[in-house]
Amino acid sequence: MAREPHHLPHPSAHTVGVVGAVVGLAAAGTAAGVALTRIARRRLDVGWPRAADLAEVPEAELRASDPLGPDARRADRTAFVRADDGVLLNVEEVGPHDAPLTVVFVHGYALSLHSWAFQRRTLGAQLATANGHRPTARLVFYDQRGHGASGRGASENSTIAQLAGDLAAVLEARVPRGPVVLVGHSMGGMTVMGLASLRPDLFGTRVVGAALISTSSGNLAELNFGLPEFLTRVRAAVLPVAAWTMRRRPAFAERTRRVTADLVSIVTRSLSFASADVDPALVHYVDAMIAGTPVEVIAEFYPSLAGLDETGSLDPLRRVPTLVLTGDADRMIPKEHSELLVERLGPEGDGRVEFVVIPDAGHMVLLEKPGVVGDALTALLRRVTAVQAGS
Incomplete structure (x- = not known):
C-alpha cells in the first residue's frame, strides 16, 4: 500500500477527496441499512468504554429524539459482557431474569440497541401481561462491537464470524440456561446466521426460534441501493478511496460528514424509509444512532459485509421456527434477498x-412499521411456545 503523504493535498485533489469521501461514506453507511449522521461522536476507548464517553452528545440526541419520549428506555438490568478478545459489549435487559423464555435482539450495521425502541416497549408490555401473572419472556438487547456504548476491538476482528462469537458470549454470560429466540435486523440477521455456522449445536437445543429481518445471506457487493447505473459505477469507484480515508484519516472523514450532514440526512430518509408520510423525527433518530459509530468502524466492517456468504449457515435454522420479514420497498437489501432465504430455509408451508412482506416499508421497517413487526414477532413467539409445549 502506498505510504500516506505528509503534506496536505492540492486544493483540487482535496475537493475530489471530499466528494469521494462523501459518496463513499454514504454508500458504506447505507450498505446494510443506514446512511451517516450529522453529529460525530468521539471514539470509545479500544475495548474499554469510559463513563464519560457514554454521556456524550449523541446519547443526548437519542434521548431527545426517541420516538417514545426521552424517558422511554427503561432497563431492569444493565451489564457489560466481555468478548473473547476482551472487548466489552453493552447489554440491557427488560423482564425477570428467571422468565421461561429469553428473546435476544441483535441490531444492524452502524445502528445500536436503540433501533429496537418500539419492539422494546410493545413486546415488553405484551409479554408482561400475557398470562396475567408474570412476564412470559425476558428481552435482552446489546450493542454490537464498535457500535453504541460497546467497545472496539482490533480492525481485523471486524467480521461476521467475530460478531457471531460476540453473540455466543452474550448468550453464555446473560442467558446461560433456558430457551432463546434470536431476532436480528440487517447485520444482526447476518450475525444470527454466523452463530448458526459457529455453533450449530445451539439450534434446536438452546436456540428455539429466530427472526431474520431485512437481511441477506450474501451478494451484498452487487447491490445498487436503487441508484442509476452511472451513480452505481461512481460509488464503486470512490468507495476504496472513502474506506482508506475513514481508516487513515478519521478526523477528516468525521469533518466531512458533519459538513454534509443535511445531504446525508436526506439520503437517510430516502434509503431507510419508504412511507411518504414518515415522521421526520424517525429520520433524526436514525441520524442520532449513527452518531455513535466511528467512521473507522464503518470502514472496517464494510469488507466483511460486502464479501458475505452465509448460505452454508442456514441448515441449523431449519430446526427451529423462523420468521423472515422484509419491507417491499427496501432499497438497501431488496426483498429478493429475503425470498432467497425463504427458498433456502423452506418449504414455507411446513410450519x-x-x-x-410489509407493504410500503423500507429497510428500517422496525421503526417505520413497528405495529406489523411487533405482530409478526408475537406470532413467532406463539409458534415457539407451541412447539416447546408439544415437545
Whole structure:
C-alpha cells in the first residue's frame, strides 16, 4: 500500500477527496441499512468504554429524539459482557431474569440497541401481561462491537464470524440456561446466521426460534441501493478511496460528514424509509444512532459485509421456527434477498418458516412499521411456545 503523504493535498485533489469521501461514506453507511449522521461522536476507548464517553452528545440526541419520549428506555438490568478478545459489549435487559423464555435482539450495521425502541416497549408490555401473572419472556438487547456504548476491538476482528462469537458470549454470560429466540435486523440477521455456522449445536437445543429481518445471506457487493447505473459505477469507484480515508484519516472523514450532514440526512430518509408520510423525527433518530459509530468502524466492517456468504449457515435454522420479514420497498437489501432465504430455509408451508412482506416499508421497517413487526414477532413467539409445549 502506498505510504500516506505528509503534506496536505492540492486544493483540487482535496475537493475530489471530499466528494469521494462523501459518496463513499454514504454508500458504506447505507450498505446494510443506514446512511451517516450529522453529529460525530468521539471514539470509545479500544475495548474499554469510559463513563464519560457514554454521556456524550449523541446519547443526548437519542434521548431527545426517541420516538417514545426521552424517558422511554427503561432497563431492569444493565451489564457489560466481555468478548473473547476482551472487548466489552453493552447489554440491557427488560423482564425477570428467571422468565421461561429469553428473546435476544441483535441490531444492524452502524445502528445500536436503540433501533429496537418500539419492539422494546410493545413486546415488553405484551409479554408482561400475557398470562396475567408474570412476564412470559425476558428481552435482552446489546450493542454490537464498535457500535453504541460497546467497545472496539482490533480492525481485523471486524467480521461476521467475530460478531457471531460476540453473540455466543452474550448468550453464555446473560442467558446461560433456558430457551432463546434470536431476532436480528440487517447485520444482526447476518450475525444470527454466523452463530448458526459457529455453533450449530445451539439450534434446536438452546436456540428455539429466530427472526431474520431485512437481511441477506450474501451478494451484498452487487447491490445498487436503487441508484442509476452511472451513480452505481461512481460509488464503486470512490468507495476504496472513502474506506482508506475513514481508516487513515478519521478526523477528516468525521469533518466531512458533519459538513454534509443535511445531504446525508436526506439520503437517510430516502434509503431507510419508504412511507411518504414518515415522521421526520424517525429520520433524526436514525441520524442520532449513527452518531455513535466511528467512521473507522464503518470502514472496517464494510469488507466483511460486502464479501458475505452465509448460505452454508442456514441448515441449523431449519430446526427451529423462523420468521423472515422484509419491507417491499427496501432499497438497501431488496426483498429478493429475503425470498432467497425463504427458498433456502423452506418449504414455507411446513410450519417452520413464515415469510412476511410489509407493504410500503423500507429497510428500517422496525421503526417505520413497528405495529406489523411487533405482530409478526408475537406470532413467532406463539409458534415457539407451541412447539416447546408439544415437545
